[in-house]
Amino acid sequence: MNKQRAQEIASSPVMANVTYNGVPIYIQHVDETNEVARIYPIGQPDQEEDVSINSLTEH
Template identity: 40%
Template sequence: MNLMRAKEIKDDPNTKDVVYNGKYIYINDVDDERQKAVIHYLKESGREFEVDVTNLKEE
């Protein structure tokens, strides 16, 4: 995924299907300069972590 699309998904009020390592995730924040996204798995609450935006896939 590219940075611009990750930001669009984060700001969209409608949930999009985004996958990281085979699991559905929610994008909490996007860091433009570092091209990282702060995400959490949808089925696991409370655990946020940072990944490269390019590792996210939209289904």
């Protein structure tokens, strides 16, 4: 995924179908400078992590 699309998804009120390593995730924030996204698995907001934007897949 590119950083512009990740930012669009993060700021959109509509839930997008995005996965990280095959797991559906929610993008909480995008750091465009470092090209990382703050994510967590759907339904598990206590498992936040920063991952490379390139490792995210939109379906």
